Amino acid sequence: MRKFLTAIIVLAIIGLVVFWFVTMPKTIGAEALAAGYTPDLKNGQEMFNAGGCAGCHTTAGQKERLKLGGGMALKSPFGTFYAPNISPDKQNGIGNWSELDFVNAVQRGVGADGQHLYPALPYTSYQRMHVKDVRDMFAYIKTLPAEATPDKAHEIGFPFNVRRLLGGWKFLYMDNKEYAADPAHDAEWNRGGYLVEGPGHCAECHSPRDPMGGIVTASRFAGGKNMDGPGWIPNITPHADGIKWSKDDMTNFLETGQTPEFDSAGGSMAEVIENMSRLTADDRKAMAAYLVTLPPRPGKKPAVAAKK
Ligand code: HEC
Ligand code: HEC
Incomplete structure (x- = not known):
């Protein structure tokens, strides 16, 4: 019995130590800020x-x-x-x-x-x-x-x-990693990848989330429930469930909010376009170059909108 209790106490202490380290805020050090x-x-x-x-x-x-x-x-x-x-x-x-x-x-x-x-x-x-x-x-x-x-x-x-x-x-x-350029693609595509995956944070809205609120990696960009209100955020991968747009269609959309079907971006996407329209034309083109090559993934809008 004593041994058993000791084992429990030791395990609890190990558990606390692990909890302490796992949950400790991890920061970037001053050395990451290059001098000059x-x-x-x-x-x-x-x-x-x-x-x-x-x-x-x-x-x-x-x-x-x-x-x-x-x-x-x-x-x-x-x-x-x-x-x-x-x-x-x-x-x-x-x-x-x-x-x-x-x-x-x-x-x-x-x-x-x-x-x-x-x-x-x-x-x-x-x-x-x-x-x-x-x-x-x-x-x-x-x-x-x-x-x-x-x-x-x-x-x-x-x-x-x-x-x-x-x-x-x-x-x-979190993996705390910077965007890694893909050498199989050119500089424009990689600039686009950086803007979409990094500052643009497009996947944060356009992906489904698991019950803990993390993005479901296998369905990244394949659409998901709107977290901030009613409705469904569309699949933007080049899949039958998503959008098969040309690079020009996408570039134009990011500038004007007009889809090739002559719809205009509404809801929270209107604000995104407001920001995208202020970027340089080259940056919008780069984002489009990357977006049209996203891995095609299934992800249909549900027939009955998900309940809140
Ligand atoms: C989707 C909404 C959203 C976007 C986009 C967003 N933020 Fe925030 N930001 C928040 C929320 C919510 C918090 C509060 C988080 C908390 O209290 O833990 C926050 C906190 C912060 C803080 C900490 C402020 C403090 O007083 O502790 C900073 C700095 C910040 N954001 C900067 C930025 C910058 C810079 C950008 C653009 C690159 C940005 N945020 C984009 C929602 C957003
Ligand atoms: C705050 C959430 C949010 C963010 C961030 C966001 N979107 Fe959207 N997006 C939406 C919503 C909502 C719609 C649907 C708009 C509508 O129905 O009019 C949409 C629509 C779209 C569409 C049109 C899809 C279609 O089927 O017509 C494209 C393309 C798109 N977004 C690309 C992007 C890109 C690229 C980014 C990153 C720069 C991005 N979105 C970031 C919410 C978001």
């Missing part, structure tokens, strides 16, 4: 637009897309999140943040206080970005107006409100 860096504001703006930061970090219904006071509500099966203020305001925004704080929030989902951030901020995609691009984005955001709006507390219940547990989620769904 000068910010490229134009590139920072391109990354800001590709990343769709304004889509979440403004106030609902607000016209000026560069006032990043936050407040937008994002619904999810786990509760409602409110995007915080990321304007350069020192008190309520990120005006006092260091470059490294910012890089870690965007690419590792760790806030300036060292706690895990929720993946409502799509860092599973942003982890693919080059650190240099994130630094440029930070420099660009610093040029935007400071907004005094205070952050709104998320409405999420136990156990999801325990941030430490997000370490377990990240252990399952």
